[in-house]
C-alpha cells in the first residue's frame with residue numbers, strides 16, 4: 001500500500017484547547033475581550049516583554065490597526081519588501097498610501113536594509129520590515145534611518161513569534177508589531193493575530209480602534225462614565241472561542257518550539273550540503289535567532305523548482321513555493337516605479353518550502369530528505 005502523503009502543514013491541538021473552549025462557553029461570555037483574551041495578552045506580554053498586546057482576528061487586522069494608528073493618509077509613502085504577503089501592503093493601501101517596494105537581500109528573502117534610505121522622501125511615514133521565516137531584519141540599520149528621518153517602524157512579525165534580534169523580541173522593537181496565529185504559523189488559533197504597541201502614546205487610541213471606534217474599553221475599566229463613538233475603527237477583536245484555543249497553544253509554546261527546532265535542525269543536517277550545488281539554504285545572521293518557522297531552499301530556476309515539486313509529490317511529499325513578488329502583481333504592477341527587484345524575482349522563481357509541523361515523524365522526515373536528495377542523485 002502506498003504511504004500516506006505528507007502534508008506541507010497540519011494544524012495541531014497541543015493540549016487544553018477544547019477544554020478551554022468549553023470553559024469559555026460555560027462562562028456565558030464568548031464575544032471578544034473576555035477572560036481568555038486577557039489571559040493570552042498577559043502571557044504574551046510576560047513571555048516576550050511586549051509592553052501592550054491586543055489580540056486581533058488576524059495579522060491582517062493587526063496591520064490594518066497599525067496603519068490607522070500610524071495616521072497614514074492618502075499620498076503618504078510606506079517602504080516595505082516586495083517579497084511578502086499581500087496583507088503587509090494592503091493594510092496601507094486601504095489608507096491611501098503609496099507603497100515603495102524594496103528588493104530582498106541576496107542571502108535572505110527579507111528586505112535589503114541598505115536600499116531603504118534611498119527611498120525615503122518627505123512623504124515617507126513608515127518602514128515595514130517583514131521578518132521572513134521568523135529571521136530578524138537588521139533592526140539597528142532600520143532604526144537609524146527611522147530616527148534620522150522621523151519615520152515610524154511597524155514590524156510585520158507574522159512569522160516571528162519567539163524570535164529575537166540581539167536578544168530583543170521581534171515585534172517589540174519598532175513602534176508596533178503585528179503577529180499571526182493563522183493555522184500555518186507556529187502557534188495557532190485557526191485565524192488569529194495580535195498587535196504589539198510599544199509606543200505608549202498610541203495606547204488609548206489602539207483600544208478605541210480595536211473596539212470599533214468606541215471608548216468601550218475605557219468604559220469597562222471605569223475611566224469614562226459613558227461610552228460612544230469617538231474615532232474610526234473596526235471589529236478587530238477575536239471571539240473568546242478563538243482566544244480560548246489560543247491560550248491552550250500558548251501554554252505549550254515551549255514544547256511546540258522545541259519540536260519544531262528539532263525538525264528544522266534535522267533538515268539542516270541532512271540537506272545543508274545542497275549548497276555545494278549552488279542551492280541557497282536558510283541563513284541566520286549572527287544578530288538573529290531561529291524560531292523554526294520554516295525550512296526553505298532556493299533552487300536555481302523556476303523549472304528546477306517545478307520539477308522538484310513534482311518529484312517530491314511522487315514520494316508523497318507536499319512542498320510548496322511562496323510569495324509572488326508584490327511589485328509585479330496584477331493589482332500593483334502599474335503603480336511600480338520601474339526599479340528592477342532582481343532578488344525578489346529570484347525568490348519568487350526559486351524558493352521552495354518543505355513540510356514543517358509538529359506532527360512530522362522521524363520516518364516522515366526521512367522520506368522528505370531522501371526524496372529531495374534523490375532528485376539531485378545524492379546518497380541518503
Ligand SMILES: *Cc1c(COP(=O)(O)O)cnc(C)c1O
Pocket residue numbers: 057058059060061084085087088130156158159179180181182191192193
Ligand atoms: C501569515 C502572514 C500574514 C497574514 O497573517 P493572517 O493572520 O493570515 O492575516 C501577513 N504577513 C506575513 C509575512 C505572513 O506570513
